[in-house]
Amino acid sequence: MRTVTAEPAPASAPSGRRSAPPSRLRRSWDKHWYAWAMVLPVVIVLAVLIFYPLFRGVWLSLTNLTEANQVAEICTRSITGSEVCKDNPNKWEFVGLDNYVNVLSGNVGQFWQWTGITLIWTVGCVVFHYGLGLGLAVMLNRPMWGRGLYRVLLVLPWAVPAFVSAFAWKFIFNERFGLANSVLSSLGIDPVDWFSNQWTSLFTAIVTNIWLGVPFMMVALLGGMQTIPGELYEAAEIDGASPWQRFRNITLPGLRSVSMTVILLGTIWTFNMFPIIFLVTEGQPAGETEILVTGAFRAAFEGIRNYSLASTYGVLILSILLVFSVFYRRVLRKQGEVW
Amino acid sequence: MRRTAKGIAVLASTTLALALAACGGEDKKTEEQPKADPAALKAELTWWDTSDPKNEGPAFQELIAKFNQTYPNVKINYQSVPFGEAQNKFKTAAQAKTGAPDILRAEVAWVPEFASLGHLYALDGSELLADESDFLETPLASNKYDGKTYGVPQVTDTLSLMYNKELLTKAGISTPPKTWAELKTAAQTIKQKTDAEGLYVNPAGYFMLPFMYGEGGDLVDVQSKKITVSSDQNVAGLKIAKDLIDSGAAAKPSANDSYGTMMTLFKEKKVAMIINGPWEVNNVKSAPTFGGLENLGIAPVPGGSAKAGGPVGGHNYTIWSGMPQEKVDAAVAFVKFMSSAESQAFLSEKLGLLPTRKSAYNLDAVKNNPIVAAYQPAVEAAIGRPWIPEAGQFFGPLDQMATEVLIQNKDPKAALDTVAKKYKAEVVTSYGL
Numbered sequence: 001m002r003t004v005t006a007e008p009a010p011a012s013a014p015s016g017r018r019s020a021p022p023s024r025l026r027r028s029w030d031k032h033w034y035a036w037a038m039v040l041p042v043v044i045v046l047a048v049l050i051f052y053p054l055f056r057g058v059w060l061s062l063t064n065l066t067e068a069n070q071v072a073e074i075c076t077r078s079i080t081g082s083e084v085c086k087d088n089p090n091k092w093e094f095v096g097l098d099n100y101v102n103v104l105s106g107n108v109g110q111f112w113q114w115t116g117i118t119l120i121w122t123v124g125c126v127v128f129h130y131g132l133g134l135g136l137a138v139m140l141n142r143p144m145w146g147r148g149l150y151r152v153l154l155v156l157p158w159a160v161p162a163f164v165s166a167f168a169w170k171f172i173f174n175e176r177f178g179l180a181n182s183v184l185s186s187l188g189i190d191p192v193d194w195f196s197n198q199w200t201s202l203f204t205a206i207v208t209n210i211w212l213g214v215p216f217m218m219v220a221l222l223g224g225m226q227t228i229p230g231e232l233y234e235a236a237e238i239d240g241a242s243p244w245q246r247f248r249n250i251t252l253p254g255l256r257s258v259s260m261t262v263i264l265l266g267t268i269w270t271f272n273m274f275p276i277i278f279l280v281t282e283g284q285p286a287g288e289t290e291i292l293v294t295g296a297f298r299a300a301f302e303g304i305r306n307y308s309l310a311s312t313y314g315v316l317i318l319s320i321l322l323v324f325s326v327f328y329r330r331v332l333r334k335q336g337e338v339w
Numbered sequence: 340m341r342r343t344a345k346g347i348a349v350l351a352s353t354t355l356a357l358a359l360a361a362c363g364g365e366d367k368k369t370e371e372q373p374k375a376d377p378a379a380l381k382a383e384l385t386w387w388d389t390s391d392p393k394n395e396g397p398a399f400q401e402l403i404a405k406f407n408q409t410y411p412n413v414k415i416n417y418q419s420v421p422f423g424e425a426q427n428k429f430k431t432a433a434q435a436k437t438g439a440p441d442i443l444r445a446e447v448a449w450v451p452e453f454a455s456l457g458h459l460y461a462l463d464g465s466e467l468l469a470d471e472s473d474f475l476e477t478p479l480a481s482n483k484y485d486g487k488t489y490g491v492p493q494v495t496d497t498l499s500l501m502y503n504k505e506l507l508t509k510a511g512i513s514t515p516p517k518t519w520a521e522l523k524t525a526a527q528t529i530k531q532k533t534d535a536e537g538l539y540v541n542p543a544g545y546f547m548l549p550f551m552y553g554e555g556g557d558l559v560d561v562q563s564k565k566i567t568v569s570s571d572q573n574v575a576g577l578k579i580a581k582d583l584i585d586s587g588a589a590a591k592p593s594a595n596d597s598y599g600t601m602m603t604l605f606k607e608k609k610v611a612m613i614i615n616g617p618w619e620v621n622n623v624k625s626a627p628t629f630g631g632l633e634n635l636g637i638a639p640v641p642g643g644s645a646k647a648g649g650p651v652g653g654h655n656y657t658i659w660s661g662m663p664q665e666k667v668d669a670a671v672a673f674v675k676f677m678s679s680a681e682s683q684a685f686l687s688e689k690l691g692l693l694p695t696r697k698s699a700y701n702l703d704a705v706k707n708n709p710i711v712a713a714y715q716p717a718v719e720a721a722i723g724r725p726w727i728p729e730a731g732q733f734f735g736p737l738d739q740m741a742t743e744v745l746i747q748n749k750d751p752k753a754a755l756d757t758v759a760k761k762y763k764a765e766v767v768t769s770y771g772l
Contacts, residue, residue, distance in 0.1 A: 067430065067456065068728070074457040076487070077660040079667055080464040107764050175593040176600055195595035196746050284594040286742040303732030303766070304452065305430070 060311035061099055065092040067305040092308075099312040108309065110287070111316070114295040118271060121206065121291050125270045128210045130263060133217025138251070140218070141225045158215035166279035169208040173280075198288040201281045205289060209276045213269075217262060224258030225251065260332055268321055292317055381412040382669035387429070387440040389654070392419040394621040398689040405685075406676045413669045422446070426731070433458040433659060441662040441670055444493060444654050447481035448724065448731040453657065454484040455728035460658040461487040465671055467678070477651050477723045478695045484726070490655030491678045492695035494686070496616045497721035498549055498649030499714060501623070502636040506611040509533050515638035519553065519579045522612070522641045526588035529611045538589040539601045539610045540580055542745040544737025546614055548650040550576035552722050553643025558733055559762070561725045564770045566762045568737075569755040576643060577744050577751035584745055594746050605629075614640060616652060617714050620691040637713035639720055648722040653695070687711050693718055729766050736761040 029036075069092040075085040102108040140151060157165065172179045173194045181191035195201045228250060236246050274293045277283065283290040283298070290298070296313030300306045388399055396419050403415045418440065420428060426449055432439035433453070445453065453459050462468055471479070474492055482490040500522075502515055510529040516522040526537025540546065551557070556572030559565065567573075583589040590610060593600055602619065604610040606626035624632050640649045656674045676682060683694035684704040691710030694700060705711050724730060736758045743749040763772055 067434065071457070074455070075660075076454075076457055076459075076461055078461045078463065078487075079467075079658065079671065081664065081667075102764075170595070174596065174600075177603070193591070193593060195593055201594070282595055284742065285746055286594070286739045298735070299765075301427070302735050304729070305427075 057311045057314050060308050061315050062094060062096060063092055063308050064095045064098070065308045067307070070307070095308075099308055100316075103309070103312055103316065109295060109299040109313075110290070111292075111295075113288075114290050114292045115320070117202065117289060118291040118293075121202065121209075121273075121277075122267055122270045124206045125209045125213060125273075126263060126266045128206070129213040129217045129266055129270075130259070132210065132214045133221050134255075136214065136218045137221035137225055138247070140222055154218055155215045157211050162212060162275050163279055165212055166208060166276055169204065169211070170280045173204045195281060195284045198285065201284055201289045205276050205280045208280050209270065209273060212276070213266065217266065220258055220262045221255060224255045228254035264325070264328055267324070271321060272317070292320075377410045377672070378412060380410055380669050380672060382666045383414045383416065384442060384666060384670055384673060385416040385418060385440040386442045386673075387418050387420045387425060387444065389420055389422040389425045389444045389446070391422075391618070391622070394625070395618070395690055395692075398686060401689075402677060402682055402685060405682075406673060409676070410669070410672060413673065415673065429453070429659075430456070430458070433661060436661050439659045439661055441659055441666060442674060443657050443659065445490060445657045446731075447478070447651065447653050447655060447726075450482050450490045450655055450657060451484040451726050452728040452731055454487070454489040458660055459489040460660050460662070460667075461489055462491065462658070463488050467491050467671055467675055473680075473696050473698050475695050475697060475718075477721065478653050478655075480723060481651070481653070481726050482655055484728070490657040491674055493654045493656050493678060494683075494692045495651065495653040495695050495718060495721075496618060496693055497651055497714075497717050498546065498614050498616050498640050499717045500612060500638045500640055501605070501615050501619070502612040502638070503535075503605070503608060503610075503629075504634050504636045505630065506533050506535050506608065507636065510611075515636055516641050517638075517647070519550070519583070519641050519643055523583055523586060523588045526583070526612060527586070530587065533611070535608060536590040536604070536610045538583060538612045539604055540583060540589045540592060540614065540745065541597050541601050542592045542594065542738075542741040543598065544734045544741055545650065545652075547577065547580060547737065547741050548722075549614065549640040549648065550580045550643065552576075552648045552650070553579070553641070553645060555643075555645035557722075557725075558737075559725050559727075559767060559770060561727060564767075566759050566767065566770050566772050568762060569752070569759040572645070573755055574751045577755070579643065581744055581751065592745060594742050614649075616649075617691055617693055617710065620710055624691075632709070637710065637717075639717040646720075648720045649717060651718075651721040651723050653693075727767070732766045733762070736766075 069088060069090045071088060072091055073085045073087050075083055077083045103111050106112065136154060140147060140154070144150075171177075173181075175181060175191065175193050175195065178194075180194070184191055192200055194204050232250050232254075233246055236250060241249070271291075272293050273291075274297070277289060277291050277294045278297070281289045283294060287295070287298075292313070296310065296317070300310035300313060386403075388396060390396055390399060400417055403417055406415070407413070425443070426446070429439055429443055429445075429449075430453070433456070439458075450459070454461075468488055468491070471488075475495060478492040478495040479488075482488050482492065500515055506529055507513075507515070507525070510525070510532040512525050512528060516525045522538065529535060529537040551573045554572040554576040556567070556570050556576055558568045560567050584591065590604070601610070601613055601615070602622065605613045606623060606629050608628060608630075620632075620635070620637075623629055623635055629635070639647055641647060656678060658670050658674065662670060678696070680694070680696045680699040680702060683692075683696055683699040684702040686692045687694055687699075687708050687710070688704040691708065691714075693711060693714055694705055699705050700711075700715075725733075740754045740758045743754045744751050759772055763770065
């Protein structure tokens with residue numbers, strides 16, 4: 001609500017000032033009308049596609065709208081042709097911040113637990129995505145036999161639909177019939193009940209997501225590496241720099257702009273990565289590997305669907321990501337990066 | 340609150356009666372027409388079948404072909420929709436007022452929910468309910484909401500003890516266990532004497548109900564509007580289930596895919612006993628590893644200290660309220676055919692499904708059916724569930740609870756208290772704890 005009221009505020013400010021210098025606004029309009037005309041289509045598209053749904057979501061989160069109370073009257077048609085309508089006794093209404101209080105206090109759902117798991121999940125996945133992607137990119141950035149073939153093979157996970165990979169990995173980790181446990185047994189290690197423990201269960205999902213996400217990182221970083229001029233390496237070699245020094249002082253700085261972008265993207269994607277958790281662990285055991293998006297989905301859409309609760313989660317997730325992005329950009333700017 | 344609901348119901352039924360009286364003549368005409376000439380009935384109907392497409396679907400399609408012999412001009416668009424998705428899919432489509440099927444095979448708990456949202460035709464006064472007294476009471480009860488009837492029972496079921504006869508004989512057990520204590524010793528004997536495990540307990544809410552009912556517990560008390568899920572009886576029931584696993588009588592269940600694991604192990608003769616319903620009979624029968632129907636034993640679920648009983652399950656035929664009025668005759672004819680005693684007998688012969696009509700039990704195909712005979716005592720002892728719109732939402736928290744207790748060793752009382760709190764906060768907010 002606050003955001004909604006905040007919106008017209010800047011608009012009302014110039015209109016209040018209008019009485020004092022009316023000619024100035026007029027002059028500006030005469031001079032810049034074409035700029036406004038050019039921007040207008042974009043503004044309209046943004047308004048319809050982005051701002052309307054966004055503000056509607058915020059508004060919904062302040063009501064108690066659900067599937068059952070959204071209509072003012074419920075009509076029942078009879079097979080004999082009559083129709084009886086009656087007022088919905090629990091019609092939806094404005095409830096202020098009730099939804100937020102319920103969610104943040106843990107009265108509905110397990111917001112804080114989900115947030116914690118989401119953070120572990122995101123950090124775990126992104127660190128391995130970036131680390132493995134960088135390693136593979138370095139490996140493939142030199143002339144070697146069969147380079148083209150390796151590149152194709154390494155991009156393969158990205159080409160498989162995510163849900164197919166998810167089912168494949170879920171089956172690999174199946175406690176009784178899966179490949180993972182039969183490999184462990186053949187090595188003489190006790191089979192693991194992967195999905196019966198929070199951490200091993202989360203592990204299966206992270207492994208699946210790493211498999212899926214590494215190709216993107218690899219391709220992006222490989223692209224970045226190929227923009228670094230070869231003369232730099234040659235000069236460094238002549239100066240007697242070791243391979244590690246070359247990597248630290250040429251490759252990494254050269255990759256910085258690419259890295260920053262892919263890490264930001266990867267974080268946001270992983271944070272909101274729904275299908276892997278939903279399909280691989282299904283939140284098991286007992287909802288302990290649920291991340292924010294899957295937990296919110298279950299809380300809001302299983303049973304009678306709760307649109308207001310869904311919006312509340314949506315706004316909360318958006319806020320977390322906004323805070324993160326702002327913070328991240330600030331760090332970048334401090335390092336002299338203009339992104 | 341309840342008084343006003345009652346008042347509305349009375350008002351509604353009076354209006355209905357008046358409306359009926361007003362257009363009585365017309366009704367008769369539409370009713371008689373199809374009887375006179377079924378070929379004159381022309382319509383296209385979509386039916387969402389939520390049964391298993393591999394095990395059960397073909398039999399339903401055969402029935403449709405039979406229906407078309409009598410009604411050649413009623414085209415039935417048969418669509419197999421996965422059971423797990425159908426509920427949400429139907430609600431989304433019904434709300435959008437487009438894309439919902441004319442006829443839906445709805446699980447018993449869905450009907451009050453859909454009816455409360457206005458998504459279903461009330462069927463009172465139609466041919467479908469003309470012989471209402473022929474239906475078994477418990478399955479029919481699931482179709483009633485707020486004084487009206489919104490569906491026709493298709494099939495009824497309940498959980499039972501399914502066992503591998505060969506394995507039980509090998510272990511020297513001649514009669515299936517009748518109580519949980521007997522089950523425990525039987526399972527342990529099987530584990531010792533054969534290379535199979537004794538029992539598999541699926542860690543899901545629905546499968547915990549026989550344990551809770553056995554001690555006399557239930558989820559809510561609809562009459563006094565009270566949440567009773569954390570009662571001592573339920574705690575005692577869960578402790579029995581837990582003990583089966585802890586003592587090694589039952590295999591250690593997995594948290595993910597446990598239902599599929601249970602069925603695979605049972606079909607491959609790696610587990611001797613499971614608790615499951617008649618909908619899996621065909622699946623077990625057609626498994627090459629199991630040894631056919633002769634090897635499948637069926638007994639009522641074992642009892643606890645209070646009684647023995649599983650939850651009533653099953654499915655109903657419902658008609659979407661967004662279906663155009665002119666298709667009503669065809670839809671009624673179709674549902675009437677599908678729910679007739681003969682069709683039900685056909686389905687029990689083919690699939691071992693349990694009829695919902697009393698008269699069907701007199702037909703030879705049902706009377707001589709060993710599966711129906713085996714399930715009949717279980718169905719008679721089955722316990723009706725609370726038929727309220729929220730009933731479908733009871734199972735999310737229960738599933739979580741079952742995993743916590745059976746797999747993560749959480750204290751049953753604490754886990755049930757969490758469930759009760761969730762019911763209060765999210766499911767039946769007007770009920771007391």
